[in-house]
Amino acid sequence: GAARPAIRHRAISLRGPLRSFALLHGAIQTARWSGLSLDILAQPQPGLAASTLVAELQGELYEQE
Secondary structure, three states: OOOOOOEEEEEEEEEEEHHHHHHHOOOOOOEEEEEEEEEEOOOOOOOOOOOOEEEEEEEEEEEEO
16 A cells, blocks of 8 residues: 655744734644643733733644655
8 A cells, every 4th residue: 555644743832912813723724732821911002012912822733744
């Protein structure tokens, strides 16, 4: 039979404003997520440049060689 393609994986960590993670919906389907942290930052005037909620997502990204 045909050999199955080799799969490699690497660690991935994404950090940014929580609202930006909505843009990832379906974009990284070959990842397995293992951790999510949320920081609440005191901002005098929260806005596009200074978000109050900052998320970090950690996991592994899988790719075929």
